[in-house]
Amino acid sequence: MAKKTYDLLFKLLLIGDSGVGKTCVLFRFSDDAFNTTFISTIGIDFKIKTVELQGKKIKLQIWDTAGQERFHTITTSYYRGAMGIMLVYDITNAKSFENISKWLRNIDEHANEDVERMLLGNKCDMEDKRVVPKAKGEQIAREHGIRFFETSAKANINIEKAFLTLAEDILRKTPVKEPNSENVDISSGGGVTGWKSKCCS
């Protein structure tokens, strides 16, 4: 088997209403580019990015989900294995913000108890179309004890910071464990994947 090129594997999940920019947020982070012409995500999509934190190579396995209600039975099955969940709304779309509490309930119901959550108010470059004040985002994040960033995939604001912060938060509570296989079941496997062996297996 190929040599492992990373120390830890973190599984992250992006959720939120359709059209808030989840795919663009992920594309900015994984490819450092912005593309307005994304077609809607059907079911689930997947990207990988390796980052370095505190001297450790961390492989982020990021799952991008479809936002529409119909896909919830399909996408909620991914919550269980996720170690971090980014919940995205669009600051120019009030409805996407109103639905945040619904998404948070979904996390409570389907994700691991110790999952790291983060709230993102995306499209913050579109100040002239803003309908959700930053303070409202901060307030709901405070109420739920989760971190909050306003982001823009287009203007590249806070995207990398958000992912790295989420990864750091997960790293902080990652126990040192025995080497684990990479093929961790995201849909039913729980908890945190431990240290990776650097040698061949």
Place this chain on the structure above:
Amino acid sequence: MSLLCRTQIALSEENINLKTLRELCFNGIPFEGGIRALCWKILLNYLPLDQTLWESFSKSRGNRVYSQFLKEMIIQPGIAKANLGLAREDVTLEDHPLNPNPDSRWNTYFKDNEILLQIDKDVRRLYPDMAFFQRPTEYPCQLILDPQNDYETLRRRVEQTTLKAQTVNRNRSGVTNVSSPGKALNLYPSNEYEVLPNGSEAHWEVVERILFIYAKLNPGIAYVQGMNEIVGPIYYTFATDPNSQWKEHAEADTFFCFTNLMSENRDNFIKSLDDSQCGITYKMESVYSMLKDKDLELYLKLEEQNIKPQYFTFRWLTLLLSQEFLLPDVIRIWDTLFSDQDRFHFLILVCCAMLMLIRDSLLAGDFTVNMRLLQDYPISDVHTILTKAKELQDNS
């Protein structure tokens, strides 16, 4: 004799032999002569086999029935809306925007708007790599665009709904600096989609109307993201038909063919059926059970790596592979699928073939490599895939 000749002969029979036509089309419908659109209409059970009936059929279905739908679902509500808006004092007595009664026309109107906005978001993103859907159609819907009509079109409805939502929300959040209407109407500043002048409409607007009518007529399923990707190739095929007599009716013909195709595919889009025998979960699992039967080693590898069928076959199956290949290749795959009587079973064979054709890479790859292969399928030669699928069918 060439396939083109044989297909043309098959189509020239007064009473078309469906079995013969299916066999011919299964191997790909020739691009020449514009016969694909015709074949699809027959294969999708829309045009009758007796071609002496075609002209009257297309006229009556296309012009009469579909136009009636347009009148009922778009024009009449549009006129009602315009009237309601004008005569406000009368409205408050019987029906008004805050009427909590579920039968309230306003209630229906607002619900429809949600669906319309979702459709709108998706159809604007249809095949973004191609110019076609952004271009104006040669046959804008006269019924809708008649300048004599002063009612709310779908285009205006989308604009106004977004505009109103913005104005209200601005006020609620205490921001008094409401941007000018002109500015607010520019809904997609980052996307730079061109708004066509009044009197013309882009192909995507036609697709939007088809999906809106479908959603209104099928409230149990309404609109699910991805349906746009199924209408897209059908409409493209019909709206590029070299025969202008057919091309003119592309909208109505697409609507009926899409409806017929969805009658077989719709269960995949219904959430409550997900775990039933006819739902998508069962179909996704059948891809793996077939793979287990045909290529045990590969099946075991995917199982071992915990690559679940849901990770990639959901999109493959619900969208009939339309997001996995370029449009001309999707159309070629659909020639075969439409020609197979049990087309959704054949689709499972195609998925299985796709897996087996990259078995060496999959057997060598780790979870990440394999997920990438499956989410971004590497083979673009669909002929190889279809040949393999046929082979699997013949051997079963």
